[in-house]
Amino acid sequence: MGDVTALVEEVRSRLARSPGDLTPHRVAEALRAAGRPVGDATVLAVYESLRRDVVGAGPLEPLLRQPGVTDVLVNGPGEVRVDRGAGLEPSGVRIDSEDSVRRLAQRLVATGGRRLDDAAPYADVRLPDGTRCHAVLAPIARPGTSISLRVPRRSGFTLDQLREAGTLTRESLELVRLVVGSRLAFLVTGGTGSGKTTLLASLLGAVDEAERIVVVEDASELRPDHPHVVGLEARPPNLEGAGAVVLRDLVRQALRMRPDRLVVGEVRDGAVVDLLAAMNTGHEGGCGTLHANSAADLPARIEALALAAGLGREAAHSQLVSAVDVVLHMVRGRDGRRRLGEVALLDRASDGLARTVTAAAVSIDGELSAGPAAGRLLDLIESRRHR
Template identity: 65%
Template sequence: MLDGVRQWLVESGAEPTPARVAQALREQGRVLGDAEVLGAAEQLRSELVGSGPLEALLADPSVTDVLVSAPDRVWVDRGGGLELTSVFFPDAAAVRRLAQRLAAVAGRRLDDARPWADARLPDGTRLHAVLPPVAVGCTCLSLRVVRLRAFTLGELVAAGTVPPGGDRVLRALLGARLSFLVSGGTGSGKTTLLSALLGLVGHAERIVLAEDSAELRPDHPHVVRLETRPANQEGAGLVTLQDLVRQALRMRPDRLVVGEVRGPEVVHLLAALNTGHEGGCGTVHANAAADVPARLEALGTAAGLDRAALHSQLAAALSVVIHLVRDRSGRRRIAEVHVLERDPSGLVRTVPALRWGAEAFVRERGWERLRGLLHGESGESGESGGSGGSFEGGRHG
């Protein structure tokens, strides 16, 4: 029935209003009551201009991710890991139609010639889709819901992402204008934490964001947001993250932020942080804080920067790495905070300063260096541990 109505609407170019749906049903010789007509109209409206069967899931404020791997395999993440839902599509063709329509809404091409798309929908939702035969069996659709309002640091403490008292250390980090990276795996909460931290930046400061997909939404009155753009069908118009970082440097940023460091833009970011742009930050994918120098080295080498030059710039540009993990229960939390130092060979390595504790951060051997940085000292040596500082949010291990 709905296929026939859909075909009639396409051929006539009519909007899927209840009246038009009723007319389409009459054209097919069907007689239905008001409730059935309204139900058909709503289902068609959802399919043609909404997100189809996924609409109710995306409207749920507790849902952060919606993943479709088959017509009857729709998963959601509500913060406690993936859950299989009772939502289903009629067939694989319906999943493909929805993916292609959402991609078109985002201004992306998705067809047999270009079987994948990565884009941001008008409401901020992050879309990724892959069509068969690249995706075996059925179109794979991934939707990441972006909160309209950033979490506050207090809310992250209450949620267990930040340990009790840890917010004082993070506030001091922002106040000292230290450059830092938030590292972690996919879905570990890097963007959420970074948005919350940027909300602590003084309101007299100008934040310039450069992102592949505009996901950072800091609660701050002076934010400039730049977003990359893919090439059009003729191969023109490409704007890369490297381009955005270069342009951001000309926009008088007090804080330069790269949503995710994943390519040649690392060269421009490190150069910027070495030329007076204090307090810069971003996110990076890494398995542990200790792996961040190697990750940046790989990106820098691919961009043509030799190893020695990259480590020299890294040592002067970056001060702290905050690493997030997702534990077995699905909870996101700050696992460790590291500071950077050079080893005898001149290469940069990270040193654990704080690690997760249920009652507070537990101090590690790099705590004195971090404490010195937060006080505006060199960090090579510091006062003995105690609770006299305003940011003493840890305890001795």
Template identity: 60%
Template sequence: MRDALVDAVRLRLAEAGAAPGATEVAAALRAQGHPYGSTEVVELVRRLRSEMVGAGPLDPLLADPAVTDVLVNGPDEVWMDRGGGLERATGVRFADRQAVRRLAQRLATAAGRRLDDARPWTDARLPDGTRLHAVLPPVAVGCTHISLRVSRARPFTLPELVRAGSLPESGALLLRAMVRARLSYVVSGGTGTGKTTLLAALLGLAGPAERLVVVEDSAELRPDHPHVVRLEGRSPNQEGAGHVGLRELVRQALRIRPDRLVIGEVRGAEVAEFLAALNTGHEGGCGTVHANAAADVPARLEALASSAGLDRAALHSQLASALDAVVHLVREADGRRRVAEVALLRRGEGGLVGTEPAARFLPGGEVRRGSGWERLVAMCGRAERWAAS
């Protein structure tokens, strides 16, 4: 259906203050001198409604349960990820660059965020849980860029991740034992490796009587657990007031009796409060952090702690007794996400904390035990099934 006709009908409906219903659309078509049949009317109603209340041309992609990410680089350049890496979404396009900009601004408004020339980017959560990031020109060269991270209505379970090839059965038993033993850990990996997915699955293994307090900059974690309290950061308003950061939220979380403190992503000064909490009796705390390898996590946390005023010695002193383990994820060349390693944290010479490999999971499902395996077994308890395997 021609974009000019769609625009003409949209304008007529707007002038009349009419909703895009079948009767109104049919009348608008007749007024344009185009006698269309019922099939064309239904298609136009669907298209107009999606542009006004949905995600426009992106709706079919977001409705696909296999799609995890949708990226818009231009009117006719839309990409998606269905678990096998990025691929071009053929047949999906916008009328022009202004249509992309309008969609980005409407989605930002739906998320309660500002997106205009004075504030040309936004990072927000849509009402259905989808993560939105959008950047307007001239910061985005050429056209508005939209990135959507789709939120599943139901989180993956650990058995489902095993069936998907993300980790072997013995690896799932190991992670289950770590959760039951209330070890404190971080899930590390690069962007798009599935850190939030795995963390949500692990949180679902916590005891039903435990109270999980989840702190996030943009709420994404939806663990399948009966007692979850979620705290979400807030961006400043147009006057620059009202900002609520993760550091303050972590402090508040400690006052509402968490059995497990969870930080969706540790990426700033809140690392100081997080480590302090884990050092004051809050066992079983966890979160995610961006890192290229498990061995890089101490250095990554050290860099984040500098923004909180913690020097190197203070950070490593807290880290040594706060965190027990790192669960590291990778993404293969074919797009498949998998758990690659479980490493323990250990203080070395000079007081600096490093990692010690405990278990490596190879692509074919083989598990190789590292030098930290026996210590991990002792921390989790030798009665666990996986310890005898």
């Protein structure tokens, strides 16, 4: 492997001095000029290595196409790791030099219309195939340039498939079906990689086919299996710093599109103010995802995002209690398995601030137990179903 790497670097250097199309013939000429062996096997090995380095995702391309892969992670030179739903594992693919990782990161980001260099050492883009790419150059990233690829599922899971995968139990599946069917407003919370987007997409796939779903996202990830979905995607500024379209503007546009269900893929900023406002203007069944380490952390997380957008603490909590009916909290175990861990309702504490109250908890072995708000959740579902 080391000999091939040395040949590749030498041929790359020679080809750079005389620009032209990458062909096996030019590779063979460069090898001869360097006094290197030019057997067919050597020429093809060097050619394929260079070709992978300038086409698509390079050496990562086969990993992005493997069934079940959700994340591909590069932590500088060395072995690439992947996640197939059970935690990170070695992929068998290596990138041997920091220069190779840096070139790959810059090419991937460029395909998403952004630049990556010492003046702009990090970027987050969506690749043409829908893969989300985040990259940070060394030395900001250690031990080398970091590339994180989130691979979109080509087709969404159904709720029944989530049950088969262990994300839902029989009881929790029926409960979330009732939440969606009753047009309750809900947020899916959880940590990074806990399966928030996967659950939300599956829930949207269970929405009545007569309803119109308008999805607003920073990066297109939600792909519900539903016949009437309109997606709006935010856009970063171009290389000149112009042309940005932010999530907050898209939420306002979505309200003018006659949505039966307004969905915000993931609330990360001041768009939370517009989402809460929308949910408080008669748009039943609105939903979204939000990063929170527990259901109990949701009010504080909403407060922080709302304060940054200029909405006061009391107003943020009041809007939250009025807008959101149910919290579905996803957890990820030490074994890497993602599952629905808690269903909670929002309530107002004695100090007037919002708090979550558990309606149902799902243990690690799949047992569902009723919480203090179980009766109120069932009453809420029943009242909405008969409207």
